[in-house]
Every structure is written in C-alpha cells, then in structure tokens.
Amino acid sequence: MSTTEATYVIPEKREVTTKPRFSDKVFRAVVTGGGLSSLVILGLIFAFLLYQGLDIFKSQGIGFITNSDWDITYDESGYVLSNKFGLASMLIGTMLCAFIAVLIAVPISVASALYLSFYAPEWLKKPMVTIIDLMAAFPSLLFGIWAYFILMPSGAYWAKLLHHYFGFLPFFKNELRIFSNSPFIVSLILAIMIIPIITSISREVFAQAPLDRIQAAYALGATRWAMIRAVVIPHGRNGVIGGAMLGLGRAMGETVAVYTVLNIVFQINWQILFGAGGNVASMILLKFGEASAYETKALMAAGLVLFVLTLIVNFLSDLLVRSFGAKGK
C-alpha cells in the first residue's frame, strides 16, 4: 500500500446572507399558490354560478327570493313562453328544517360531550368517541335511505303524538293529518347527522377548559356539575355556539338525505308536522333531471343563493369560534 498525500481544501468564505435562495423562492411561490387555491376555487364557484344565473336574477329581480312560484311554460318548439321562478318557500323550508335540527341536536350533543369529557368511565370513553367520529364519516346517502325506511314510520308516529297533545299550537297544526314526508322528520334526520359534528367540536372546546380552575373547583368541594357550571360552561359557550352554527351550515346544504324524505311543494309551509315543505338543495336535484336549458339557469341561480347563505353562516360560526379561541388562551 502506498501512502497517499492528504490534501486539505479550505473552502472560500461564504457570504452570510438572509436572502432566500432560488429554491426557497420557488418553494414559497408554489406553497403560497396552493394555499391561495381555496380562494380561487370559491371565487370561481361564485363567478360561474353568477354568470349562468345572471339572466334569471335580471328577469326575476328581488322576486327570485320573495316569490314562491316555480312555473315555466313552453310552446311546441320548446321556446319559453312565460316563466316565474321564486325561491321563498324553498328558502324558508331550508332554514326552518335546519334551525329545528340544530335546536334538537345542540342539547343532545352538549350532553354527550359533557358525559364523554367528565362523567363517562375511562373504559367507555374511547370506544364511544371512536363510534361518534365514525358516524360523522357516514355518507349522507346512508342517512337518507335509513331515514326513509326506518325513521319515517317512527317519526310519523311521534309527529302524531305531538299533534295530539300540542295541536293547539300553530306550528303543530295539521288539518290533513298527513304526517309522513314532513319537515319535522327532515329535521330529525338532519339533527342525527349533525349531532356527531357538534359533539366533537364541543368535546374539543371542553377539553381546553383550564385545568387549574377545574382542579381549584374540585378542591373547594364542588360537585362535578357545580364545576361544569362555574368553569366549563362559561369557558366553552362561544365555542359550542360556533359548533352549532357549523352544524346549521351543514344542515342547510344537505341534499340527498332531505330528498329521500321530504315531499317538496312550492308553497310556504310553517306547519312542521304536515307532509309538505321546501329545501333548496333537494329542489335542485329534483328539478335537474327534467329541466330545460333555461330552467337549469334558474337552478344555477338557486345554487348561488344557497352557496352565499352557507358562506354567511360559516363566516358567523368562524367569528364565534375565533372569539372563543382568543378568550381561551
């Protein structure tokens, strides 16, 4: 073996700089572009639906939101003779069902979240949380078909009971005594669908309740309920309301599960037990199959209204959850 001469190369002094390298510039540009894509997609949705529905908004004006007729007539060659599109009954139906669903879902979800956070024995906690999370991943088609075959008979029976005992209240009136396919049953299935969502948000919020205060309350001899009332509820109130708003948004946009259950009628109906109601998303699906090109534009416009409505609800929910986050720290 021959000896090798070791050569040491002393590198030249590098310029020390905080300027990002070229690769970093590319990286940042790509990631920022990806990050902004949600803005682009939402903007495109708005723009295209507006573009397609513009004719309808122009011809119907404010009546598109305040009327509740949906009529279009053609002559023999398919030319549109007259048309009248109004979403009022659908919008009222959508909001009514979603609102009742949230009213039903919030107490049950908050109770579940409290139970899972503070009352449940340890061995029960983990499987329950897994099951409820799994339920949030169920496809809405599954809820819809289950609601049609299984929930509807029971729901109609409960509606009959409500009508029997509380029929004097205007909301529970039902002259024709048709109880299936009613907004009440839609509200029940929507409530079942959003309970897992609100439960998991409430659980997260309750888990962030300050531990020192919880322990202080226990150390002062508080019962669990006294501790919850003094520490957890004041801390988590806004977060739970935000979760409920999120559930409201989900309930308003639900399509298939409502479509299977509801009997869609273009008439404003406040009697929730009566088997007729409105829902924007399901109406779009219902009318889409047989719609002409012009009517499809009206459906696009209806989609835009629904889109804007859910955006507003989501925005409010975000504000509430954020205000909770600011106080929670």
Added chain:
Amino acid sequence: MTTTTPFQDIKPQRPWQASTKDKSVTLGIFILSVALAYGVVLFTGLSGKLGMFSSFVFIFVFINSGRSYLQFGSAMAKDSLVNILVAVGTFLTIIPIASILFEVFSKGYKGLYPGLFYRDMSLNSPNDPANVGGLGHAILGTVLLVSIALIFSVPIGILTALYLTEIRGKFSRPIRFLVQAMSGVPSIVAGLFILSAILYPITKNNSSFLGSLALAILMIPTVARTSEEVLNLIPNDLREAGVALGGTQWRTVAMIVVPAAKSGLLTAVILGIARIAGETAPILLVAGGGDRYNYNPFNGPMGSLPHFIWNSFRSGTPESTARAWTGLLVLLVIVFVLFAIARFFGNRKVGK
C-alpha cells in the same frame, strides 16, 4: 431470602370511586325504576318503547336525585340529575348509529354473493332478484372517481396545510377561514359549479373525470385541515435542526418535516377519501351513471357505488330495495376499512 416491608398489605384507598355498596344501591334503583316504568306502561295511557323509555328516565331521575338529596343535600342531587341527563343524551346519540349499523347489516347481507363483486348490471335491471347482476362496474367507477380526485385534492390540500404551518404568511388567517368555508360548501353546489364551468361550455357530456373534479373540491378542505393539525404537531426543534444544518427551507420541509409527518398526512388523505366515497349529489349531476363497465374516465357516464345505490333505491320494488341495502353495506364496509386504516396510522406517534 425474603424481606418484608411494612404497609405491604395496605391497599391504596380510592374514596372518589363508587364503593360496592353505592353500586348495588344504584343497581337497585335502576331495577326498581324499570319495574315501575313497566307498571306505568301497563296501567296508564303511555305505551310502546317511547312511553317505557320516557317514564323510566323520569322515575329513575326522581328516585336517584331524591336519594342524593336526602343523603347529601341539594348540590349532590343536582349533580346526580345532570349525570343521568348527560348519560341519556349520549344514549340518544348512540341509538341512531346502532340502528343504522344493525339495519344495514341485517338487510344488506342477504344480497351478498361472489358474483356481486365482478358482474355488472348491463343485462339486468335493478328489479331482478338479488342473485344476478352485480356492482363490479360501480366499484371500479368509485375507485376511478376517487383516484382522480386524489390527484387534484392531495397536492392542493397538503400545500394549503404547508402554507398555514410552514410559511405562516400574511394570508394565513383568511386562508384558514376560506378552508373552513369551503368545507361548508354544499355538495350539490360543487356539482353545479362543474356543470356550469366545464360540462355545459366545454365537454357537453357526462364523464367521471368531471365527477372527480367536483369530489376534489369537497375533499380539499378535509385534507387541508387534518394535515394542518398533523404538521402543527411536528416539534419546532426538527425545523430548527434542519435550518441549523444549513438546509434551505425547501429541503427542511421536504426532507424532515413531511417525512416526519408521513403517517399523519396519510391519515388526512384517507379521511378525505372516506368523506367523498359516498358523496351522491354531485355524481348524479355531472358523472351520470352507467350500468356496464366503463374504463375511460374522460368519456361517457360511469357507474359508481352511490349511483348504484341511488338507482336501486329509486326503483322502489322489494328486489331493488334489497339491492340498495346490499350496496349500502358494501359502501359502509369500505368507509369502515378506510376509517380503521386512518385510526391505525393516526395513532402512531408523530415523528417516528
């Protein structure tokens, strides 16, 4: 040689746990309430499961809180009242899910047979008995729909998450809100968007590629939010170590942060798939549905599991309804498996 230590046979006391006596008293009250509720159902106008359940809850609450009040005072009585109410709330949450699982399995398993998984419906109508035809074409369609949706949604979702966790630029707040807003976009609106932006002006034809685009819109927020949570769990030490070794941000993220978060990111993707696998409304609008195998995602309607179930459900005969339940069973099992895989990866320690 044995050594004995003092206090060896003294067990730790747990005064906060229910003693055997407490447990037996609660059990006794439980049985008493069931008996009383049964009596109420027998002798009053209340009837059925609903009457039984509500009278049981009422009686149980009354006796249990009354006992707590007499023994410990009003604070304990309130606590036991709330304890029962929240347990009832959890019960009401679990009832529908138990019913859904029970119905799907008990109604769906009858239609299962080997041919179901590779035959298509081109020679059969949904009204045929359950032992002919199958949903092979629908499974293929769903796999294609989801795979193409993945190509779009995974990069965008993960890039969004990287922006929120690595760059933390001035758009962070609005983007976080927009992702949240996007997760609230109704699925039918996603379908209408693809319809108005691509199908009517350009292709004028149903294809599963368009369905994938609509599904991608619905999947991006799920992937982005779950990935963001995962990337937030990566300790900052790792990033600082990468930079201290002279790595650029690009190399730090690509070679340290993302590999460390690998299993979590996989979880995010799988949860996204579970979210869209059963999505129905946009598929009905833009992908259409065929009843035979279609291997070309860019041309012609393609069957999919949701469409198969929907079609069978809408036919309304007993045979087609049974077919719909079988389809639901297959879809539910797929969601189950995806969820289990996501749990498996999600429970592994981040950074290993």
